[in-house]
Amino acid sequence: MRTDPEAEQATESVPRLTEVIARRLAADPTVTVDVAAAVLQALGTESPDRAMEFDDSGIFLRSIRVRGFRGIGQEATLNLPPGPGLTLVVGRNGSGKSSFAEAAELAFTGGNRRWDGRSAAWREGWRNLHEPDATRIELELLTAGSDSELTIAKEWAPGTNLGAARWTEQRPPAPPTDFDADRWSALLELYRPFLSYSELGALVDGKPSDLFDALHQLLGLDELTSAQERIRTRRLELERVVRDSRQARLGLVATLESVADSRAVRVAALLRPAQPDLTAIGREVFGSADDPSGRAGLRAIVRLAIPSGAEVEAVARRLEECATVLARDSTADAEADLRVLGLLSRARDHVVASGACACPVCGRGDLDDAWANDADDSIAALTARVDALATARAELHSAVRAARALPEHVPSELDFDPGYPPTVDTTAVRRAWSDWAALTSADYTAQLPDRLRCAHARLVDELDLLQQGTRKELSRIDEVWSPLVPRLVGWLDGARQVAAQSGVLRTVRRAEDWLKSATAGLRGERMAPLETTARWVWHSLRQQSNVELGAIKLQGNAGTARRVLLDVTVDDVDGAALGVMSQGELHALGLSLFLPRATVEQSPFRFVMIDDPVQAMDPAKVDGLARVLAVVAWTRQVIVFTHDERLAEAVRRMELDACVLEVQRRERSVVEIRMASDPVRRYLDDARSLLKTPQLPQAIADELVATCCRSAVEAASLARVRRNLLAEGMDHREVERYVEGAHTTRAMVALAVMGVSGRVDDLNKHLAREGKWVVDALRDATAGAHVPIERSMRDLIADTEKFVAWLRR
Known part of the structure; x- marks a missing residue:
């Protein structure tokens, strides 16, 4: 199994944030114990990886079944290979292909980004005109774990509006239950696997803070943002108390200076310094707090x-x-x-x-x-x-x-x-x-x-x-001094609290500064793999463009202006990204930012669904897009909807592994899906083409035909391995380890038909149960690529086609 170093770098696991912060605090000699405690307390007990709270992972799409929605009338099913690989869903405009994409997004997320911001008339046409009373969307998924089958469905009663659907999820044979939107929403927002054409531009030219927040959250730094906000809030609270105490002190001084009272004169003098003597003030104030100016003694005299x-x-x-x-x-x-x-x-x-x-x-x-x-x-x-x-x-x-x-x-x-x-x-x-x-x-x-x-x-x-x-003095005290005593007592209580918390404020300020610095450092470190992948995607897509994408930086923090800085040069001259890029380049940049986000290792979604990414791209960029999608498809299920034949043509021309499904729409919104091409079909078609090429010497032609037949068997076996093992609940990473361990064609076939416990030495015995022709077909397909075989190539192609059909059952 091929691997791409840059793609691997983008999917490295992110360390637990609290552990990283704790290690950095311990390693920093300038950090005191109280500062470290303040930082860790601000981090709290939240999970640094929200995906850990989600009990489903390794999610692949197996089928999208739609009835009465958008351009699809009677029920139609789009079956998808449920594992890593590239699937192209092609069809002309109005064929209904995008209806499958929109249906999947709606059933998963409860909304559709393509409709956001559109007029009501845009959303009112969601029911199909030919099947208005029977609207249903059903997604069949494969997940990791023992209960691997999961169905998510949305169904509308006749006459109901878009938001009135019954939304369910089901793990057979259990009955359907209400869809737990809260359980899914955070992950769908963080690792959103859907991208429509209308979103491509919005990823770049939307609100600067939206992309910043999405990337910051994706990097696993949203907890740091929360911690910074907690520390900032605490600092502002403490500073507000200090500020209020200072303003109250100055107000008391001004008031006391206007009072003709010896005690007021003394207290005013004590209050004037920026750091007043609270003990002396306390003696003055609390000496008369219960009996201001000896009022009880004066009343006793009276x-x-x-x-x-x-x-x-x-x-x-x-x-x-x-x-x-x-x-x-x-x-x-x-x-x-x-x-x-x-x-x-x-x-x-x-x-x-x-x-x-x-x-x-x-x-x-x-x-x-x-x-x-x-x-x-x-x-x-x-x-x-x-x-x-x-x-x-x-x-x-x-x-x-x-x-x-x-x-x-x-x-x-x-x-x-x-x-x-x-x-x-x-x-x-x-x-x-x-x-x-x-x-x-x-x-x-x-x-x-x-x-x-x-x-x-x-x-x-x-x-x-x-x-x-x-009596006169009592009257004067009651009018002037007595009302001041509660104010003085209240201020003194607050001032003592400020004095007691002065150390806390210093600690909080140092903790906030340290956390800001640590966040910037961690942000840069965690952004590096995504930046590398984004630059690789851009480099692959930019074909013949004179725009070069450099560093991608997140600027700002919680409570400040936030944006993503794109370092773009045009012919080695610094430029502003949005100002110099064409529409096709902007879309390519949008893909460069989307794919790293959607394919990080922490995402439970092992699929990405992209609708119409080819529009506005020139042919060179389409070739680059095909290569990028093919590389991403090594570890992800990549589903692309397009009406543009250039992407499918590029895949065929560059001989990239892909399953091509064609969607056709007939009268009364009847939608049909047929296989246009897949790796097995392509290998067999190539074998037939070689058979009809008279210019090739017979020996070379026979060897190449057998090689194509062997590749067809390997491709069909690989598809069956992934289908069976994923359906059994095996984690996709474990599946890929088994795939990579099957170094020969026979090993791959053994893994496909006997499972992980089968042995290659027992393969012929197992195949013989189906018939001798199966054993012979596999033997000749593998041997014919190296030595001459006693069989015509036409018969080998026929038996190979029959063999792969048997494998697909």
Whole structure:
């Protein structure tokens, strides 16, 4: 099996992106641990290869069955060789060939690029006029795996619109299920295997960002784009917080400068530097956050209360009244009687406690019961005489206690507080209150009532002045400072967060710069194989063109202008691609960009379908196109629809392996498909032509005829090998390994008829079951290319044709 180095380079597997990034981070000595962690976190857990999420691969087209769609009326089936190879579907305009291509695209993708942007009238003619009520598209596929058969179908009920189809997929013998468009859509967008004529130009002259995004995604870098966007978003969020904090700080400074408040002045001074002292600001702000400017203390001062003037006057008058009564009742006789009453009362208590005894005063008389009785009479008489004086003294003592109870100690609210504004000075009130409080221990004097009155009046005046000033200060605070405190507290919280995340912002910025650089490097590395293939395709197609395609570069990043730069020179002079290229050259360039995208190794689609790529191409480019398609067909199923006979003619002329199917449309949209040419037919036709060439010596003619017969057998065997092994679910790469291992004609036939477990030595025994003629035909076809055989070449051709027909069953 032939291989093309440039084609192999284009299909090398792409390493897992997260592994590549992790290795590069580890190998870069300038990358710190936090930067590496930020990059890997931005990458997240997404799969770097979205094709890995798709459980089907190695998809080939086996047939397209269409009924009642576009130019096809009654059901018609386009059978395709389901494996690598080139198939040309030819037919004149209006034959219905493009209807097969559009039907396949519609059934696969749910849409048709050829119709995009067209008027409604263009889309309304999708039903066939001769079969308007029975519209169905069915695609038979072969996939890798044990369940290799897959059918995708779209069917419309009569009268329904284009979007109302029943879309199903089926793996026999299971019943059909709804087509899972979500499962297919990402892969069809990334590795789109369909290309129509209308898209050829659009690939180049469409929106610059569309081609950029498609190639960027194809290179497996869409996750890097997502990671860059995450890091960029995170950076913008952090920078926005910093910017908002700075603007809020400047706004606070401007506001505080207009406030006549000492604390506002201090906080404004702390806020002016670009990097303010948050700790100092916190002390200022949180010292008054719950009680801005000592507002609670100020309110406590306002709540301070002292006895009213009426209460103080009442106590003072009582003192004076009690003193007047006491002075009136306090005579010499009353005082003497009071003293005697005291002595008798104590002596009587002593007798009661100790019993009869001698008089402790004179020592001559006895204090006995008789004395006690006389003493009781005397005590009663004296008590009656001194009652007014005793009552007056008790009343005065009670009045003094009431006077002492009026003052209180100096309250703590009047203590010095540095948080109080200068307008709130408690010094005078503390002095007045101290004088007032001193009366709590004052003994009675005649001046006590006036001292009460004076101390109270002074305290009332000083406290009233203080409370008036305090109320004014509270009003000012409520109007000016208090509303600023929540703003300051909110800003301080944000500023602390900004300070805490300053390191994070630096890390994110470095991670973003590193990822941009890494993306550019990876983009260039992964673009190189596609660029090489695109340049090879262009070089093959440009035949006789003076336009040379150089580097293909992706310029831009997520969030910026994005485009694909095409390095084009005209006669070795730099030029702008679109400005200097003809329509045919633009189409050739479109193919150069499409084929590398559609044939990367990661694509699950092993087929590409191209509709009318030959238009606007000159004959030299058609020859180049044939060669390109033939090379791509070594590893892909390439299906080309064309009304231009030049491509089929070029394939025949250059003896390129291809299956040519001809589509004809008869009356009432009846479409027929017949085999126009395939490698087996071509070899047999060549053998017959050689047989009819009289100029050739007989021996040489016989050898060439046998060689053609052997090639026909090999081609038929190869087709059967691919058909059988792919149908068994074998991966196409494994199939190609078996094909490449079949080095002889007999080995290829053995692989075709006995499978991978068969042995070449058992081939004749296996073929003999069909008949001796099969053994003889294979023997003569292989031997006749080297030595003369005892059989006419005409019979060899007939038996070879019969043999390949048997192989195709």
